[in-house]
Amino acid sequence: MSDTVPYRPKAGEIPTSPGVYRFRDADRRVLYVGKAKNLRARLSNYFAPLRTLHERTRRMVTTAASVEWTVVANDVEALQLEITLINEFHPPFNVRFKDDKSYPYLVVTLADEAPRAMVSRRRGIPGARYFGPYPKVWAVNETLEVLLKLFPIRTCKDSDYKRAMASGRPCFAGQIGRCFGPCSMQVTIEEHRENVERFVAFMQNQDRRIIGELTQQMRAAAVVQDYETAARRRDQIQAAESFFEKSAVVLGDAVDIDVFGIDHDELSAAVQLFIVRSGRVRGVRSWTVDKELDVPLGELVDSVVQNAYLDDIRPPAEVVVPELPDDAPALETWLGTLAGRKVRLRAAQRGDKAALLETATQNAKQSLMLYKTRRSADFTTRSRALEDIQEALGMSDAPLRIECYDVSHLSGTNIVASMVVFEDGLPRKDEYRRFTIPQSSDDTDSIHQVLTRRLAYLVRPEAPPVPISADADADADALSLAEAAASERRKKFAYRPNLLVVDGGQPQVAAAARALAESGVEGIYLCGIAKRLEEIWTPDADFPVILPRNSDALFLFQRVRDEAHRFAITHQRQRRKRDIGSVLSEIPGLGPARVKELLKHFGSVARLRQADQSAIAEVKGVGPTLAATVHRHLRADGAPAPR
16 A cells, blocks of 8 residues: 555645645545645645554545645634535535534525524525524524524424414414514514514624614613613623624624635636625635736736626625726626626725735635646646647657756846756756856847857867876776766766757847857757747747647746746845845944845845945934945945946
8 A cells, every 4th residue: 555645745835824625536526625724734644654544534535636725814714614615515524414414504584474583404495595604503593592682583483483373372482582573472574574674684784883773772761761671772782792702704894795816927827716705705716727818917807807707696795806907997887787786896905805815816826836836747748748849849859858048137247047957847956057157248148158158068078188008907097087077077967958948039049049059069959938928939030939828838838937037036146145245244333233224225235335325324223424434335345336
């Protein structure tokens, strides 16, 4: 038996945030839903050696074919989302479904002559209004008991109600003070209907202003010495306060909104929709799509919102998105038509809604990262991508080894370059290389320098002449030393690439082609990828190669290019930090803490060198005297400011 299952996520993929996770089988059926304060810690328990797992857990883990998760802000959201997903998917491995029951709801039978409030697990009662779900049946019973003190309505069974109304005697629940419908003979059907409408309206809005209204009524009754009414209002105020204490909401107040978190790049987009009702996350929808066009975020939001509310799905009164599209007013009108009321489209910038939007966006980023990682890790997908690249570039063989180069600098200073290696469509990080470029006129010159240095390693060095000697052993030793030196030289760039890729368009490709021609190395193909339109340029071509937007070949090109860019930027930042630290450390009176404050304030030595004494003196911990010293030292070193 294997130690664990093959679909186990990699170590860094699972976040440490609270959230809800789902195990699915090969047919995408949800097998189990659970929640955790720390997703990484909880899921690691399932991926322990199979022999150590409980029999039922081992059966669930081995039946499943994948695991996915949704990050939430806190434990309350995790609980609510877990309930929602269990009710939606009915996972067979969840313990809560041993009795084949769902979570309890608070139900008001609005279609009845005298509507009744009750606790039920059954959905689909005609004309009924549902509130919930609740995690435990005692929780909904406790809530109903509190609300009946606030809004007295009927709770008895239909049979008891009909018997009481026919006989003219209160139902048994009414006789013991547990039912407040017309069958209690204390209110009329019309008065009871008004109480029911207030009950439903309060459950929808959960407006705390009711406490103030009841307080005013209590005081008014006390003024006219109607102490019985005042006592009832006092009890209702206590019931309302108790209800609000036990009904904490995610956003701080009872609101209905949909929150769209979106993350995207040139080829793909991930969407995370948080459905918030009565201030709580009631559901989550997530999907990842391949983009046919590289559209900006505003246009993407427009498309996402339109597609989300198809199939007769009614939007809430407010929809939160990361950025408003250009036609936001028209989109609001369309949403209002679907909802039958005014709908506001907004981009939250601060507050609780912005925090929830950030949570949804983090989930979208996680989804997109997993989508890209798993897509590139699939053997069939990688093979198809390499074959498509071979065909598109007219190569004789598939590019089993791809090297990609990118240049990074800060306004012409600290020029560095990166080389990343992909073999069989996967990164070989142990063979990544970094280059430092002392001087360069522009990016094309930098590309030429880097490839000239790299291609020099592909020209087999000639072995040094070995003198003829009568001592055969000495000759053998000399030859071994020469071969060892040549071997050590080749180790720096282990293998010959099939394809060289540069980040850029025609000018960068032309510079790389010049370096390749000057080296004399043959049999290596060359291309460049231009970021704006994701075009593939080849040497001496008047037009680029256009790959389909959703093709695996273009996806691989993009991943290779992005990895080279990331590696170059990381190296450039490290060098910049070292250069900044070395310059400032030479100034008397500047310790690590003040250096940190200066860099935080100005961002670079270049900006610091351009600042006057008064600007430097404004930095925390740096007074006029030290500012003058810093200003004088930086101006005296004679080094030009980077551009």
